[in-house]
Amino acid sequence: MKLTAKAVDLAQPTGKEYLLSDGEKLYLRVKPQGAKSWQFVYYNVAGKRTKLTLGPYPEISLATARDLAAEQRRHLAMGKDPRVRKLEVRQEAQRQALATFESVAREWHAHATDVHEWSESYSQKILRQLEMHAFPRLGRHPIGALNQMDVLQCLEAVSLAGTRETAIRLRESLQRVYARAVTLGLLDPGKNFMAKSVADFKLRAPRVKHFATMLDPEKIGQLLRDIRGYRGHFTVTCALMIMPYVFQRPGQIRMMEWEQLDLDAGIWTCPPHIMKVREAHKFDNQTPPHVVPLPHQVVEILHRMHKVTGPSGPVFKSVSRRPGKDGYTRYISNNTMNSALRALGYDTQQDITGHGFRAMARTLIREKLGWDRELIEKHLAHVSDEELGDTYDRAQFVEQRHAMAQAWADYLDQLMDHKIPPARRFTPLLNPPPSHAVSDSPSMPVRMLS
Numbered sequence: 217m218k219l220t221a222k223a224v225d226l227a228q229p230t231g232k233e234y235l236l237s238d239g240e241k242l243y244l245r246v247k248p249q250g251a252k253s254w255q256f257v258y259y260n261v262a263g264k265r266t267k268l269t270l271g272p273y274p275e276i277s278l279a280t281a282r283d284l285a286a287e288q289r290r291h292l293a294m295g296k297d298p299r300v301r302k303l304e305v306r307q308e309a310q311r312q313a314l315a316t317f318e319s320v321a322r323e324w325h326a327h328a329t330d331v332h333e334w335s336e337s338y339s340q341k342i343l344r345q346l347e348m349h350a351f352p353r354l355g356r357h358p359i360g361a362l363n364q365m366d367v368l369q370c371l372e373a374v375s376l377a378g379t380r381e382t383a384i385r386l387r388e389s390l391q392r393v394y395a396r397a398v399t400l401g402l403l404d405p406g407k408n409f410m411a412k413s414v415a416d417f418k419l420r421a422p423r424v425k426h427f428a429t430m431l432d433p434e435k436i437g438q439l440l441r442d443i444r445g446y447r448g449h450f451t452v453t454c455a456l457m458i459m460p461y462v463f464q465r466p467g468q469i470r471m472m473e474w475e476q477l478d479l480d481a482g483i484w485t486c487p488p489h490i491m492k493v494r495e496a497h498k499f500d501n502q503t504p505p506h507v508v509p510l511p512h513q514v515v516e517i518l519h520r521m522h523k524v525t526g527p528s529g530p531v532f533k534s535v536s537r538r539p540g541k542d543g544y545t546r547y548i549s550n551n552t553m554n555s556a557l558r559a560l561g562y563d564t565q566q567d568i569t570g571h572g573f574r575a576m577a578r579t580l581i582r583e584k585l586g587w588d589r590e591l592i593e594k595h596l597a598h599v600s601d602e603e604l605g606d607t608y609d610r611a612q613f614v615e616q617r618h619a620m621a622q623a624w625a626d627y628l629d630q631l632m633d634h635k636i637p638p639a640r641r642f643t644p645l646l647n648p649p650p651s652h653a654v655s656d657s658p659s660m661p662v663r664m665l666s
Contacts, residue, residue, distance in 0.1 A: 217237075217239070218238055218239055219236060219237075219238040219244060219278060220278075221277070221278050223236070224236075224244055224252070224273060224278055225274075227244060227246050227252065228246075228250075229246055229247065229248050229249065229250040230246075230248065231248060232248055233245065233246065233247050233248060234246055235255070235257075238278070238281075238282065238285075240285060240286075240289065241256055241257055241258050241285060241288070241289065242254065242255075242256060242270075242281060242282060242285040243255045243256075243257055244273065244281075251272070252272065252273040252274075253269055253270075253271065253272045253273060253276075254269070254270040254271055254272075254273060254276055254281040254284070254285075255267050255268065255269055255270065256268040256270055256284070256285050256288045256298060258288070258292060258298065260297050260299070261295075261297060266297075266299055268288065268298050268299050268302060270284045270285065270288075271284070315358055315359055315360065315397070315402040316355060316356055316357060316358055316359065317350070317351075317354040317355050317356075317357055317358070317359045317362060317393070318351050318354075318355035318356065320359050320393055320396060320397050320400070320402060321346050321350065321351070321355075321389075321393045322343075323396065323400070324392060324393045324396035325339070325342060325343050325346065327396065328342075328392065333494045333497075335494070342389060345382060345385065345386050345389065346386075346389060349370065349373075349374045349382070349383075349386055350370060350386060350389075350390065353366070353369070353370045353373070354366060354367070354370055359393075359394070359397050359402060359403060360397075360402070360403055360404075360407065363409070364409050364415050364417075367390060367409075367410065367417070368417060370386075371383050371386060371387055371390075371417060371419060372419075374386055375419050380419060383419050384419055387417055387419065390410055391410045391411070391412070393410075394408050394409075394410035394411070395408070395410070395411070427569050427571040427572045427574075427575055428563070428564060428565055428566055428567055428568055428569045428572050429568060429569070429572030429573070429575040429576045429579075430567070430568050430572070430576055431576065431579055431580065433580075433584075433631050433636045434631075434636065436576065436628070436631050437631035437632055437633075437634060437636075439460075439562070439568060440460065440628060440631060440632040441632055442560045442561075442562075443456050443457055443460070443560070444457070444632065446556060446559075446560060448556055448559065449535045450524060451521075451524070451525065451532050451533060451535055451548065452532075452535065452548065452552055452553075452556050453556075454517055454518075454520070454521050454532070455469060455470065455532045455548065455552070455553060456553060456556050456557075457517055458514050458517055458518075459553060459570060459573050460573050460576070460577075460628055461510075461511055461513055461514045461621075461624070461625045461628065462484070462508060462510065462514060462621070463573045463574045463576070463577035463578075463595075463596070463624075464486070464508060464574070464596075464597070465491075465492060465571065465574070466550070466553050466570035466571055467490070467492075467550060468486055468490050468491060468492075469532070469553075470532055470547050470548050470549075470550070470552065470553075471490040471530070471547055472484065472486075472530070472531040472532060473528075473529060473530055473531060474522070474525075474526050474527055474528050474529060474530075474531060475528060477518065477531070479510075479515050479518055479519060479522075482509060482510045482511070482512065482514075482515050482618065483507060483508070483509060483510065483614075484507075484508040484509075484510055485505045485506075485507055485508075486505055486506040486507075486508060486597075487505050488500070488503040488504075488505060488506075491506055491597060492597070506597045507612050507614055508595070508621075509614055509617050509618035509621050510621065511621045511622040511624070511625035511626075512622065512625075513625045513629065514625070518531070529546065530546045530547050532547060532548045533546060533547065533548070534546060534547055534548055534549070535548060535552075553570035554569055554570050557569070557570070574596060577592075577596075577624060578592055578596060580624075580627075581620065581623075581624050583639065584627070584637075584639045585620075585623055585624065585627060585639075586639070587620050587623070591613055591616055591617060591620055592620070594612070594613055594617065595617045595620065595621070
C-alpha cells in the first residue's frame with residue numbers, strides 16, 4: 217500500500233528502528249530518536265539485500281523520494297548497482313571539487329620536477345611564476361570552468377607589464393598543466409583549448425638577450441690590460457685573470473678545488489656536481505667529469521695561488537664569511553667576478569660579463585684562430601647536437617684541446633701586448649695547429665700579478 221504525505225508526517229518513533237514501505241523498493245526509515253529518512257532496498261548482483269539512503273525527511277519529500285527510487289530502478293534495469301553508482305558520483309564530485317586550477321598545477325609541477333629531473337632552482341623558478349602570475353587569477357576556479365579568455369587575459373596581463381618572456385614561459389607551463397589535467401581524467405581532451413593549434417595564444421616574442429661580451433680584438437686587449445692592473449683582493453684578481461684563458465662557466469670556476477687540479481700535467485678535472493648538468497646526474501657515478509686542459513699562463517697563476525689557498529679545498533676561497541645553507545660559504549660568491557668587472561668600469565649588461573668570456577672564446581677561436589667547431593664545443597662542455605651523440609661519443613680530445621687552449625691564451629697575450637695577429641684559415645679537428653701557432657715565439661711571457 218502506498219504511503220501518503222500525511223502518513224509520513226505522522227509516523228512516530230518507537231523503541232526501535234522500523235521501516236514503512238511505499239512499494240517498489242522505497243521505504244521510510246524511522247529511528248528511535250525520531251529522525252526519518254528514505255531508503256531504497258534492493259538485492260545486488262550477488263543476491264545480497266542492500267540498503268541505499270536517498271536522503272532525510274522532510275528535506276526530501278515523498279514525491280522527490282519516489283523520483284529518486286525510480287532512478288535507482290532504472291540503474292538496476294541497466295545492470296548497474298545503485299550503491300556503486302552513488303559512490304562513483306560522489307567520488308567524481310569530490311574529484312571535481314579538488315580539481316581547481318591551482319591544485320592541478322601544483323600536482324603537475326611536482327610530477328614534472330620528478331620526471332624531468334629539474335634542479336631545485338629551476339623547479340622553484342617555475343613554481344614562483346605560477347604563484348605570482350597564474351594562481352591569483354586562475355587558481356581558485358575548477359580547471360574545466362576556465363575558458364580561453366580567462367587564460368588569454370592572464371597571459372596578456374603579464375606581457376603588458378613588460379615581462380613578455382615571462383608570459384611566454386608561463387604559457388608553456390599552462391599548456392603542460394592542461395595536458396596533465398587531461399592525463400588525470402579531470403578534463404575532456406576535446407575541452408583542452410590550451411593544446412597546440414587549438415586556440416591562438418601567440419604573444420610577441422621577446423628580444424633574445426645574450427650575455428654581454430666583446431669581439432673587437434682592440435677592446436679585448438684593453439680589457440685584459442685593465443684586468444692585469446686590477447687592485448682588488450688577491451683571490452679575486454687571480455680568478456679574474458684566469459677567466460678569459462679557461463672560458464669555463466663562472467660558477468664552475470669559483471668552485472674549483474685543489475684536489476681537482478694536476479698542475480704538472482696542466483689538467484683541471486671538473487666533477488659533475490659543479491657542472492651544468494641535470495640534478496640527478498650531478499652525483500651519479502655514471503656521469504663523466506669534464507676535463508679542462510690548462511695553458512701554461514693559468515698554471516703559473518695557480519702556482520702563485522697555491523701558496524695562499526693551497527694545498528687543499530677551494531682555490532678561490534671566500535674573501536668574506538657569508539652565511540650559506542650549510543654554514544659559512546667556502547667559495548667566492550656568484551657575483552664576485554661581475555663586481556670586479558664593474559669596479560674596472562665595465563657595464564656587465566652592455567660591455568662584458570663573467571659568462572661573456574665563453575662567447576668571446578667560442579667566436580674568436582673559430583673565426584680568428586680557425587679551430588674546429590666540435591673541438592670548441594667539447595671544451596665548453598656543450599651537449600652534442602647529434603641524437604645520442606654524447607651517449608656513444610666519449611672522446612675528450614684532451615691533447616687537441618690542450619693545443620687549442622694554449623693557442624687561445626697566447627692570442628690573448630698578444631692582444632694584451634697591442635698585437636693583433638691575422639685571422640688563420642680553418643683547421644680540421646684531427647690536424648690542430650701547434651700551441652704556439654699564433655705567437656711570435658714558441659712561448660709568450662706569462663702575465664703575473666704585480
